Amino acid sequence: MPSKSAFLESTQKGYTFSGAQLVLGAAQWEGTVFSDAKVGLPLKTMNRHGLIAGATGTGKTKTIQVLSEQLSALGVPVVMMDIKGDFSGIAQPGTEAPFIAERHAKIGIPYTPNAFPVELMTLSAQDGVRLRATISEFGPVLFSRILELNATQEGVMSVLFKYCDDRQLPLLDLKDLKKVLHYITEEGKEEIAADYGKIATATTGTILRKIIALEQQGGDLFFGELSFDIEDFLRVDEQGRGYVNIIRLTDIQDKPKLFSTFMLSLLAEIYQKMPERGDSEQPELVVFIDEAHLIFDQASQALLDQIETIIKLIRSKGIGIYFITQNPMDIPKGVLAQLGLKIQHALRAFTANDRKAIKETAANYPESEFYDTTTLLTSLGIGEALVTALNEKGIPTPLAATVLRAPESRMNILENAEIIALNAQSKLVKKYQETLDRESAYEILNQKITAAVEAAPAPEPETSSGPTLGETLGKSVTKVVTSPSFIRGVFGVLMKLFK
Numbered sequence: 001m002p003s004k005s006a007f008l009e010s011t012q013k014g015y016t017f018s019g020a021q022l023v024l025g026a027a028q029w030e031g032t033v034f035s036d037a038k039v040g041l042p043l044k045t046m047n048r049h050g051l052i053a054g055a056t057g058t059g060k061t062k063t064i065q066v067l068s069e070q071l072s073a074l075g076v077p078v079v080m081m082d083i084k085g086d087f088s089g090i091a092q093p094g095t096e097a098p099f100i101a102e103r104h105a106k107i108g109i110p111y112t113p114n115a116f117p118v119e120l121m122t123l124s125a126q127d128g129v130r131l132r133a134t135i136s137e138f139g140p141v142l143f144s145r146i147l148e149l150n151a152t153q154e155g156v157m158s159v160l161f162k163y164c165d166d167r168q169l170p171l172l173d174l175k176d177l178k179k180v181l182h183y184i185t186e187e188g189k190e191e192i193a194a195d196y197g198k199i200a201t202a203t204t205g206t207i208l209r210k211i212i213a214l215e216q217q218g219g220d221l222f223f224g225e226l227s228f229d230i231e232d233f234l235r236v237d238e239q240g241r242g243y244v245n246i247i248r249l250t251d252i253q254d255k256p257k258l259f260s261t262f263m264l265s266l267l268a269e270i271y272q273k274m275p276e277r278g279d280s281e282q283p284e285l286v287v288f289i290d291e292a293h294l295i296f297d298q299a300s301q302a303l304l305d306q307i308e309t310i311i312k313l314i315r316s317k318g319i320g321i322y323f324i325t326q327n328p329m330d331i332p333k334g335v336l337a338q339l340g341l342k343i344q345h346a347l348r349a350f351t352a353n354d355r356k357a358i359k360e361t362a363a364n365y366p367e368s369e370f371y372d373t374t375t376l377l378t379s380l381g382i383g384e385a386l387v388t389a390l391n392e393k394g395i396p397t398p399l400a401a402t403v404l405r406a407p408e409s410r411m412n413i414l415e416n417a418e419i420i421a422l423n424a425q426s427k428l429v430k431k432y433q434e435t436l437d438r439e440s441a442y443e444i445l446n447q448k449i450t451a452a453v454e455a456a457p458a459p460e461p462e463t464s465s466g467p468t469l470g471e472t473l474g475k476s477v478t479k480v481v482t483s484p485s486f487i488r489g490v491f492g493v494l495m496k497l498f499k
Contacts, residue, residue, distance in 0.1 A: 010370070133228065277318035341390070
């Protein structure tokens with residue numbers, strides 16, 4: 001049987017780093033907590049992504065809070081996608097309750113109440129910094145992935161974007177996109193056919209229905225201007241602490257399409273705009289994605305492939321992505337393989353499927369001579385977790401059953417008055433609070449159609465003694481509007497306008 005000295009030597013050697021680190025807590029073995037066996041994470045490898053998992057009520061949120069606090073203190077900004085709305089307390093200092101004092105005495109870490117710089121953000125009409133993006137910023141390929149279009153439909157979407165580029169029609173929001181789709185199947189179909197080829201009405205109809213489905217999940221609030229500048233995620237306060245940017249998503253729990261759309265667009269934009277960093281002493285930004293199963297549950301294979309590709313590439317930009325979920329099996333294997341840090345809270349074995357999932361979870365962790373991982377996964381207490389990370393050379397650290405430190409900030413949400421006060425002093429709220437609706441494809445096409453109709457020649461009045469004046473006018477209008485010369489005249493004017 002392994003000895004205490006062997007356990008201490010293994011843990012201390014595995015969790016000793018030369019550079020800056022985040023201290024999570026202290027390791028325990030055989031029911032004893034060893035305060036001289038600290039468990040930490042090297043700051044240098046926090047761009048290698050990670051997973052925080054565990055059953056409801058086991059302490060995942062508090063673990064994320066601890067990680068965010070220490071990253072902020074070390075000057076690293078954080079983005080937290082807060083689905084449950086229980087993370088905002090990080091803006092206020094905590095209180096040293098008796099159970100916190102007892103825990104910190106065991107792990108040998110002093111407890112100091114502290115608050116951290118916070119920005120509250122939203123995708124919807126909640127108070128906070130409004131996050132938006134334009135249709136053009138997505139581009140045809142990414143937008144097609146979000147709508148789950150097939151190859152033919154994706155081709156039509158590419159034509160639509162090309163048409164708008166050629167005609168200088170800005171695509172800013174969903175009404176722009178819907179207007180262009182309507183135009184190329186009605187008034188502008190001859191023009192499209194001449195320059196880009198014929199487009200089937202059935203195809204544009206299918207795309208339109210998928211856009212409406214996205215709109216009904218709140219996409220109309222997300223797409224538009226002023227677009228959010230990702231540089232605003234990277235701010236530090238006057239003390240050099242990174243801002244914790246909390247994206248409040250409590251009102252889109254039942255809108256997974258909008259959630260995955262936003263997450264994918266955010267990661268794609270960060271990847272496109274951030275420069276290559278290579279190996280550096282600390283990450284540029286760390287993103288925590290709570291309730292990650294909402295992204296993957298209803299995602300198409302094309303969308304999953306897109307996410308997996310971005311996860312593989314984005315760490316070279318100095319960006320770390322951390323998924324939070326109840327069961328590690330919620331994460332696709334291709335993504336799970338990219339995650340260097342794993343913090344596993346307790347799992348519950350209520351059913352045969354639960355027991356099978358626990359065995360699969362245990363197989364994802366390094367083998368340990370000190371722990372029976374499968375058994376330990378069901379016996380961890382609240383605020384305890386199995387930890388393994390990558391050291392500064394990229395080698396996995398030994399598995400450590402860890403008693404985690406408590407957050408220094410408040411372990412509860414902000415009150416309404418505190419939220420109002422926080423937003424009132426935010427520079428970003430003022431910057432993004434106004435919704436812009438400048439002239440774009442919707443307005444330009446409406447103007448062209450109106451001008452074409454007004455420029456059409458007026459019909460000459462008919463003279464007849466037979467029918468009444470009302471009947472005469474009715475017949476005249478019908479005859480003119482349906483005549484080939486009128487229709488050709490309208491389309492002739494439209495063609496001149498577009499040249």
